[in-house]
Amino acid sequence: MALFIYGTATNTGKNFFTHEDRRNFFLRGYTGHDGSNYVSTWVIGNNEKGALWLAEASGTEKTKAEAQALVKASDDLARTAWDNNNVDDESADEKVARLGSKPGFISIP
């Protein structure tokens, strides 16, 4: 059985996930992008309570490949924004000092 299930769900704030949820299943959030909007993408422990949480959060289940694609699309936007953010006569080192290193790609578990 796979260790995780994947999905998108909007973090609605208080009680979106509870201490009991954290005790019952693994949960980690990533920023994804669906081509139009940023979407909260979740890696969830694969058990009954994890699946129920995603359903009760009005989430949409994704395959791992779909979830990874959402996260990669977000990473691509960040990398493109970094590439396009330039100042005249700025060296590569100066750009890194100004913006930080170019964002990388995140691999979800």
Next chain:
Amino acid sequence: MSEYRTLKGRKIKTFATDLSGEGAEGQLFFSTAAVERDLKIIVKVDSWASGGNLNSARERLGGSGTQTAGLAFGGNVGTPPAPGLNASNTSEEYNGAAWTEGNNLNTARLAIKGAGTQTATVAFGGSEPATTTKTEEYNGTSWAEQNDMSADRAGHTGFGTQTAAVATADYPAATTEEYDGTSWTAGGDLGTARYGMGAGGTLTAGVVFGGASPVTGKTEEYDGSSWTESGDLNQNRLGLAGSGTQTAALAFGGAPGPSGQVSSERYDGTSWAVAPNLASRRFYLAGCGTQALSLAFGGFSSPSKTNVTEEFTFAFLSKTVTDS
């Protein structure tokens, strides 16, 4: 149907007052604390749960207060990377469930730090984007300008109270300043100059940890006059947040990593131990509260700033047992 006594060899005891504390973990008991007799069990809570979202997503914001009475102020509401900088003057109050907008800072700034409570906070330094020495106090209703720090600071951290606060160095300087509720005076120099630290404690018993450059896990304790090096964080990081005291602190979030870290660590006055992870990774977040009841809010998780709040709780709580 089997009886509990048959299965376990003893009866379930009844108590007029709920059991509590670590020693009671796992204990099953009848409680007559309420009108009806309830079957309860003591469960350990040691995790981050979601809190109410900030009204305004931001990173490099300031924070103070407690988990049920927090304060968020300033920060960057632009879209990084720079020059997507847009310093905010807004402040928000947290009541343990939701954030409500309050009156604005007099001077908008990001990388602002502060110390105190929701009704008595001092906020200092930051970037307008020009680095500033400005100091303001919040009384639970409005912000008022106070005497400036002697040096401008934007990579600093802060801890203490509104009438006894410390502003740490801004790399490459190692100098610190102390606030007495009226004016700033020189404090002891940090052992290692750095920016992007987390902090906790009071003016006479403070602690700072992490920061850069380079990224470090160094921890130093302050006694009101000088700094002493202590045990390092297990994970080197900058742009993290902290809460608690010199002998019971919590460090959470931070960079490196384009989206930040989820990890947390607990400090006991000597060394750091791994604590439960945040659900949402980020850096340049704000934090407040105690080691056992902390609040993490805002921050940056590539590619953008976030409004997400998480509440950390370490406690042994009684839970009513139901058949569902």
